[in-house]
Structures are given as C-alpha cells and as structure tokens.
Amino acid sequence: MKKRILVLLFFSVFCLSGCEVNRKIPREKNQSTTYIDKKIVQKMVGPWHDAENQKNYRFALTNKQLEMTIGNKVERLDVTSTENLSVYTKKQVKKMDFYHFIVNDSKIKMVQSRPNKNGATEQLDAIELTKLYSKELTVNTLNQSDYQKYDEDLAHLYQLYEEKHPFDVTFNHFTIEGDPIKIHLSYDTKELYYTHDGSQDKFGSGEIERYSFDKLERVKGKSGLVNEYVLSNHSEKAVPKKLSLVSLSQGEGNY
The missing domain is CATH 2.40.128.210 (Pab87 octamerisation domain)
Structure with missing residues (x-):
C-alpha cells in the first residue's frame, strides 16, 4: 500500500512539474500568428x-x-x-x-x-x-459655401507651405454637367505633387495628369484680393512651367 501511494505521489509531482514547465515556455519570436486585427x-x-x-x-x-x-x-x-x-x-x-x-x-x-x-x-x-496634414473637400460649383471652404483651404495650404509642413489633400470638384473631377495635391517639404483626374469628365480630356512643382506662390487678383495660388517649376525640362489654383469664387482659373 505504501509503495502504491509513493508511486502515485511520484507521478502526481511529475505531471504537475511537467505541466508547469510547459506553461512557462515562451512562444518563439519567429512563430507568427494568422490573426489580423x-x-x-x-x-x-x-x-x-x-x-x-x-x-x-x-x-x-x-x-x-x-x-x-x-x-x-x-x-x-x-x-x-x-x-x-x-x-x-x-x-x-x-x-x-x-x-x-x-x-x-x-x-x-x-x-x-x-x-x-x-x-x-x-x-x-x-x-x-x-502623420501628414490631410483633408478631403467636396467643391460643388452650384454651392457658394463650398467656394468659401475651397478659398480657406487654399489659404491654409499656402500657410503650411511657408512653414514647410507636409500636407496631402484631395479636392472633389464637379462640372456643370455633374461629372466628377478629382484634384490631389501633396507636399513633402521639397516638392509639390499635383494630380488632375478627369477620367470621368465626359466633356473633358478624360485623362489623368500628374505633375511636380518646386514652388507655390500667392498672387493678388485684379480686385486686390488674394485669389490665386500658382504652382511653378524652375526646371528647364518641366512641362508645364506654371499651373494656377484660382479661387472658384472668382469664377476663373485652372481646376
């Protein structure tokens, strides 16, 4: 009886110690999990x-x-x-x-x-x-409040440019016929990248144009108000040399 008790006690201690060792074994760093959060x-x-x-x-x-x-x-x-x-x-x-x-x-x-x-x-x-300063704005040509937001955002982007703070913005425009035109502008403190996506404009070129520029300037309009922001490139091979982001409230410009 004593031998049987000793044997059972031995196996109990063995199992407990073995389980404890296995529980404490850390997961190897190179073992990956398929869980995706x-x-x-x-x-x-x-x-x-x-x-x-x-x-x-x-x-x-x-x-x-x-x-x-x-x-x-x-x-x-x-x-x-x-x-x-x-x-x-x-x-x-x-x-x-x-x-x-x-x-x-x-x-x-x-x-x-x-x-x-x-x-x-x-x-x-x-x-x-x-993290970059990022914003997406819808500009409807029939909505005056959208014009004002567009003006304010252009002014803010120019301020970020002067402060050498990177940004990444998208403007969703619509033609009079209601076709969407997407303009994407980003700045990495060294260059400005401009994309004009007119692929869904039925009466436009229907193309996606990409350009890079090295300068953003602010120009006063005829009324004396600041209403134009000019992207320019001083490289001899650059085409186009300049591109204007004109306030839509003035009803003119490239957009």
Whole structure:
C-alpha cells in the first residue's frame, strides 16, 4: 500500500512539474500568428511623411491587402498577421520583401527585410513616418459655401507651405454637367505633387495628369484680393512651367 501511494505521489509531482514547465515556455519570436486585427491596420490608412528622405507615403486598406503609395509608385502588400501594435506584411515580386510596421496614432516605424544571395534575411534601416496634414473637400460649383471652404483651404495650404509642413489633400470638384473631377495635391517639404483626374469628365480630356512643382506662390487678383495660388517649376525640362489654383469664387482659373 505504501509503495502504491509513493508511486502515485511520484507521478502526481511529475505531471504537475511537467505541466508547469510547459506553461512557462515562451512562444518563439519567429512563430507568427494568422490573426489580423483590422483596427490596428486601419490606423495606417492615410498619408504619412518620411522627413529624413523627404518622401510622402499613403496607405489604403483593401480586405487583407495594403496599398502603399510612394510618390506615384504603388506597391501592394499582403497583411500576414498583427500583434499588439505591429503589422506584418509581405510583397511578392522577383524576390520576397517583408515589411514590419509598428504603429501608433501619429507615427509609424517601418522595417523592410529581404532575402540576400545566401538565402539569409537582410534587414534594412528602419524608417520613421509622421502623420501628414490631410483633408478631403467636396467643391460643388452650384454651392457658394463650398467656394468659401475651397478659398480657406487654399489659404491654409499656402500657410503650411511657408512653414514647410507636409500636407496631402484631395479636392472633389464637379462640372456643370455633374461629372466628377478629382484634384490631389501633396507636399513633402521639397516638392509639390499635383494630380488632375478627369477620367470621368465626359466633356473633358478624360485623362489623368500628374505633375511636380518646386514652388507655390500667392498672387493678388485684379480686385486686390488674394485669389490665386500658382504652382511653378524652375526646371528647364518641366512641362508645364506654371499651373494656377484660382479661387472658384472668382469664377476663373485652372481646376
């Protein structure tokens, strides 16, 4: 009887100690989970700025895929997992690239890694991204209050430009016939990027035009009021040299 009790006691202690050891074993860092927290990924959506390299980034979310736009270049990243404030993604091109994002409300730390010739994973230097000033405004040609908002936003963008603060804005215009025209303007403290999307304008060119400029100027109108903001480029090869963002309340200009 005593031997049986000792044997049972031995196995009980063995099981308890074994269970305790297994419970304390930490999960390896390279073990990934397939869980995706869309709330964390959603924090990435919108425009960001890389101050060190003077580049603008924009992230958009489609199902489990992130669209990362750098200037006019678009890269599609598959979201593989999320953990705490980290978002793990991969891109399949000629060779596999991995992007690890550490996200909070106003900053993103982006770490890119890729396999080298020896098959080992090479990690590139981390890039710090800061949230851009961002806004989307609808400007209806039949609404006077929309004109005023447009005027105020142009003035505010000029102020940000003078302060060398990056921004990323979209203006949704409509023609008299009701066709949408989208104008996108971004600034990375070095260059201004302008996109005019008239692809849905039935009576226009129907094209998407993209230009870059190196200066934004404010010009007084004939009435003495400031009503025109001119994008200009001093490069000899640049076309066009100038483009005007004129106050719609004046009823004239390029928009």
